[in-house]
Amino acid sequence: MPKNMHFNTQHPVFGAHACLTLGFPGARGGMDLERCLPPNQQILVALETADAPGEYEALPFIEAESHKELMRFISDHGEIWPHSAKRLTPWALEDVQRDFRLATDSWQAGDLRFTLYSPIGDVPDPANGDTTALVEALTPAVWAEVFVDNRKGHSSRRVAVGMSGLDPYRGLRQVAGDDGLVGIAEGAHLGILTREPDAWVGMGMDWRDILGEIEPASRTYALGSLGAICATVPAGEARTLRFAFCFFKAGQITTGIDTQYYYTRYFNSLEAVAQRALDDFDVAVERCFTANKRLDESGLSDDQRFIIASATRSYVFSTQLLEHDGKPLWIVNEGEFNMMNTLDLVADHSLYEMQHHPWTIRNVLDLYADRYCYEDEVASPDAPDRKYKAISFPHDMGVAGAFSRPGHSSYERPDLTGCFSYMTMEELLNWVLTAGLYFTATNDSSWIASRADLLEHCLGSMEVRDHPDDSQRIGVMRQDSSRCRSGREITTYDCLDHSLGQASGNTYLASKTWAASLILERLLGLLDRTDAARRARLQAERCASTVVSVTRPDGRIPALVGGQSQGVLTTVVEGLAYAWFGGVREKLSLDGPYADYLKALGRHFTEHAMRTDTCIAKDGSWRITSSNANTFPAKIYVCQFVAERILSLPVEKESRVNDAANVAAITHPEHSYWCWSEQIKDGIVYAAKYYPRGVTSNVWLHRN
């Protein structure tokens, strides 16, 4: 487990693009609704000190005392609130113990324990009609318990849970209606609410002013950016108080396609969310325990379980279940970059989604098929003026809540050779690979049948991007899309280096091409498209044999089949995971039809990638490519699974060292502010912060 336990993590809500981020010291977490970075909100969890009335201690998620805000009002002439508490001190970090798990997170200090519950697990297809389970999963709340042990106390002690305001447009407000709810909310869209019978809420400019309040007459005061719910634990008693951190956003959520949150079918206000969340408290806790148990009993190492817990939370935060024209619309947002359903990531996330909510995969594939699929051309390499039609899918569906135009991503543009160029071949493969995962998870034959033509078009486009002339095909993409104009196609690794970032001839992309071809062989076969299935198989065979044929005598597989690159890639094996989970696991037999390819990959991996002068960094973490220290842990997680589980390579030791290095990086005392992140360079979080892709680590849970 990590040395530093004071890291940020998201306590997420499924499908609400919302979480309570907490763990990093100071006002560095908070209730994040669509913000995609820690909101830097203060979260107060305070307890009156034993036998020191008017003195308080709090978890270290507040700011140092300040009267700055007060001074803005009182100018020259003001006075300190006469009922202010005497003292409020955060507990020292070393006095705070934390128990961090997949779906629960708990801090213990002094006589207080604060536990957050954020259920993670299966979510039923809304079309299936299991409304109870659906509403449980979609309730936009994080459940919180404060346990105070005052059994040895000689006086009653006040306990408080609160937050600072964070929205630049909306102020805090007190919730104190006649429905039993008491809380502190911001606008209509988020807040902390409770039904504890003695609870009351106060606002102010200094926590001490609220904590010290003695009279209900002051509790209508509503200036200041701080608000807290207070209650009392009598002397000689222990008490558990329950709160719900709730979110509720009504109205239009996205542009381009006009949507609303799916949960607004079931809730019409923040208060309604809170009532349901508090009603369902035990159910939520139980769902959390179930999720924890599954991971804790998985047999995985502490580091592996830590990675899964941390990364899965970041993924769940990024999810958005919306509704358009009465039908669900699923988005996974891309962390700090905030692009929507980025198709590279869809393929990654589907490795998790196929286990817990495969219907979201279909939802995304359908939107890509119906709105975003585009036609482009590739030129004949022999006669550049001769053009061949092909299809593919764009890189994403938009950014920051704005759906892009049909057929276009927000990311891609012409005349470039690196970042922001087109990922035409890679996204074509990603759609096919993801379709394979979906069908394997669901056996949804009617969906496959409805997409039969599209699947065959995908195959045809893979072929023509290899070579328009069947006799010259090698199973590897070489022809750039006409959308690139003077530029050239890239891969998802665009920012790493030119050889890996180039799509044409790429051996990383080859592994995905191989898996996609096998998946198409299977699906088209099931659809009785025998000839197409045969063509797909032929492409798989060509691909495998091309990679084998370009392997250097020393076993190194070059990054580009025709290139001079000396770089060594770990990710040449990545695509195998899609064959494994995409229904063609038998092709991965080391004495089967692709044995040469698989053995070549294995040899490359162990003899060339697993070296400290290539893809193993000083801290033991695995790199994507020997030519760049910037690594993508979520992709490495998949490669680890392929190496250990699929290819049965002897890399157990190196893999566990990588895990430890990754845990150290994502719990770094400074950079763990960003929760789970996907670009790490020499142990330092570098970019792609607050990122969903690490959910790929869940493949480790597949032990058979």
Next chain:
Amino acid sequence: MPKNMHFNTQHPVFGAHACLTLGFPGARGGMDLERCLPPNQQILVALETADAPGEYEALPFIEAESHKELMRFISDHGEIWPHSAKRLTPWALEDVQRDFRLATDSWQAGDLRFTLYSPIGDVPDPANGDTTALVEALTPAVWAEVFVDNRKGHSSRRVAVGMSGLDPYRGLRQVAGDDGLVGIAEGAHLGILTREPDAWVGMGMDWRDILGEIEPASRTYALGSLGAICATVPAGEARTLRFAFCFFKAGQITTGIDTQYYYTRYFNSLEAVAQRALDDFDVAVERCFTANKRLDESGLSDDQRFIIASATRSYVFSTQLLEHDGKPLWIVNEGEFNMMNTLDLVADHSLYEMQHHPWTIRNVLDLYADRYCYEDEVASPDAPDRKYKAISFPHDMGVAGAFSRPGHSSYERPDLTGCFSYMTMEELLNWVLTAGLYFTATNDSSWIASRADLLEHCLGSMEVRDHPDDSQRIGVMRQDSSRCRSGREITTYDCLDHSLGQASGNTYLASKTWAASLILERLLGLLDRTDAARRARLQAERCASTVVSVTRPDGRIPALVGGQSQGVLTTVVEGLAYAWFGGVREKLSLDGPYADYLKALGRHFTEHAMRTDTCIAKDGSWRITSSNANTFPAKIYVCQFVAERILSLPVEKESRVNDAANVAAITHPEHSYWCWSEQIKDGIVYAAKYYPRGVTSNVWLHRN
């Protein structure tokens, strides 16, 4: 006119709590929707340099070039967009001329002129059914023209208008539908739109990337926080392009009382706002010219007209016309403090509203009467255990979009003697004074009749706050509200000093008491409540004679009737404006029944307040009190009117010097970032920034 013309001002939308703030150099203005401070957004208005294709100049509202945002994506490996413009330079400040008026604002540089139109004027009562005029007034847009003179140019020149993203939750998006609209928007809630036939929109991370774009194929790119609409001015031509800066916010706007914007009756999207705004462009321009003309031809000095233009804009920005249960609900928000319908300010703003939309006054008075009026007690000074019932109104209706609980403000709390204590007497007077203004403006007898009991209760409460025993009354408030508990009542000048901030015995408050008593005498008389009218008159007479009686032999009126304060107040005359505008102007005759009071006030003002060792600061600005350098210009504007116009005091010279000092302060090269502000100390903006109250300056327009 000011030396520094590069100051921020709000180009406001009536009733939408929205404006385009612009004028301060750099990314220091922007489209402000409910934010209540300059959003620090870049506004691009750029023109390709004559005979230098690919080079651009822009108005100085953008930031220095930066690739910071790009680096976040491309990490190690990226390239500059190959079509990027060569150069983008803001024009030097000294090369930019500005023509600033009440409803238009125009910047000229090189061959470009950029003009903003934000109509200001009468707004019909929605109950009257003049929908055309109402929709014109409520259209949430600011109109913009870009005039480019390329008549001497030898090549066509690209012109661009754009903005940077500013919302932390929502990204920019391109508007390019099939309805003729082209624009750059943020979320569903704001944007710049046009119907210029050749316009297209681009996005990016550097303005130069957008300006340099050559191909429509790139224009789907949607990353980056910058977006601009581009068009072309052919060689040899001059061209005027029209844009609308539009706002549209759907759904719930406030909590406590659930409201939506009234304009959502007429518009269902940002695009619908833009269509109407562009349709109505000529109408909007005409409305602006009418508003400008009225002010320009008023005979007021340049400084006075500048103050009115600047302050009125700030007020209009702060207005919000909402709808609740099918009926209009009016809010004026309190600048950076953002409290709602602060009752001190309601009395000030009504001096303007009575001229242009008196129905908003009634709207606020009704909400105060129906939801916020509260009952308190005052103790007998002779027998503190004996309590007397009274009524009043709280300081405000809430803050930052959160309506406070019935009967309570967000601001007031017990046990204080300064800031945040209760303003019970002052708010009671403010309600009465404002009712007087409303009736004078409208002659709405049925409304007065409907509030007859309340008016009489107000009188009774004024009496009992003076003294429960009629025989001991002196016409001046002396008994604090029971809501203060151990504290004491304050006035709106709470932050200045203890003597002025104290309500009890306050001679500033006496002037409002005198005016309120006269207004009650008139209204209750019209309502045939003869005895009550007589009692009101008695209180007015007592008040006047008390102030006269405490006047020192040298003519100084002390701040407190019973106090030892040596302070000199300018604001002892403030209440006279309410008698003037509240329908009892005849009482202000210098040879009428209150001649002694009025003469005492005049002598105090000229001999004691108008001195450089008391209320005239070094820069010539007038102070509220000799004991504090922090002054409130909006209140001084009223005092200037009272001194010059009502009391005919010989203070013309001092008044014009004050104007000049005030203009200098609100155009200060640094502090004019905050637009019009209401607390200024030694020429420096101090607090109460971005504030609506300066609209009181419009009283200067009343010359007869």
